Amino acid sequence: MKSGQSIIGSRPVSGVGWLDYFRKWASKYDREVEAYDYDPEKLLKPFVPLIRKRKRGLDVGCGTGKSLEALKTVCDEVVGVEPVEKMALQAEAKGFRVFRMKGEELGRLVEDGVPGRFDLVAFFASIDYMNVELVVAGVEKVLEPGPAGHMPKKEAGLVFLTVEPENEEKVVRAFGERGFRVVKRDTRKAYEGQTYVCLLMNKG
Ligand SMILES: C[S@@+](CC[C@H](N)C(=O)[O-])C[C@H]1O[C@@H](n2cnc3c(N)ncnc32)[C@H](O)[C@@H]1O
Numbered sequence: 001m002k003s004g005q006s007i008i009g010s011r012p013v014s015g016v017g018w019l020d021y022f023r024k025w026a027s028k029y030d031r032e033v034e035a036y037d038y039d040p041e042k043l044l045k046p047f048v049p050l051i052r053k054r055k056r057g058l059d060v061g062c063g064t065g066k067s068l069e070a071l072k073t074v075c076d077e078v079v080g081v082e083p084v085e086k087m088a089l090q091a092e093a094k095g096f097r098v099f100r101m102k103g104e105e106l107g108r109l110v111e112d113g114v115p116g117r118f119d120l121v122a123f124f125a126s127i128d129y130m131n132v133e134l135v136v137a138g139v140e141k142v143l144e145p146g147p148a149g150h151m152p153k154k155e156a157g158l159v160f161l162t163v164e165p166e167n168e169e170k171v172v173r174a175f176g177e178r179g180f181r182v183v184k185r186d187t188r189k190a191y192e193g194q195t196y197v198c199l200l201m202n203k204g
Pocket of ligand 1: 018019022040060061062063064065066067081082083084087101102103104123124125126129130131
């Protein structure tokens with residue numbers, strides 16, 4: 001399989017149409033990614049010693065809940081955000097709380113009934129489909145402030161994300177412009193034909 005090609009064949013070339021693409025994939029998603037050995041917990045694993053235990057994790061673009069299951073291994077409480085109803089319903093059937101919204105709208109979470117901030121915001125195989133500048137602005141609203149804020153360093157907010165190699169520079173720049181720095185970087189084979197760059201970031 002060529003690099004950048006989806007595990008379910010052709011996918012939109014331009015940035016439009018992603019939500020339709022995932023709507024169509026939703027009912028087969030778990031079966032197909034499991035057949036390809038996609039396991040978000042494996043992507044997170046090298047970062048666990050640095051992340052240690054967090055109180056509240058937010059999984060943006062949580063899909064059917066596979067990445068919520070991974071996030072749950074390092075967080076006392078997890079919440080998902082997912083705009084595709086058929087994906088969100090599957091995550092809810094696994095017992096997770098999921099808010100219907102795009103990653104670009106995170107600032108709305110508080111209005112939608114999620115008070116307080118998160119000390120870990122995660123994007124597993126999802127930020128590639130989002131407008132990163134809008135996403136970062138929203139992350140700032142929901143993430144515990146960094147050590148420059150009132151939080152002790154160990155309680156300050158972290159961002160964990162996986163990104164396709166060709167989008168890494170854009171993503172690191174967008175977060176960097178808001179004062180985030182990369183704490184740890186790793187590359188992992190997510191499944192046949194796709195390697196992800198995995199990044200842990202905080203406000204330095
Ligand atoms: C490849 S799936 C990954 C799902 C899940 N995180 C996992 O690891 O199994 C990408 C997910 O991102 C969601 N997504 C796409 N565009 C999005 C956006 N603008 N905001 C939030 N989620 C989005 C899709 O609906 C889909 O559920």
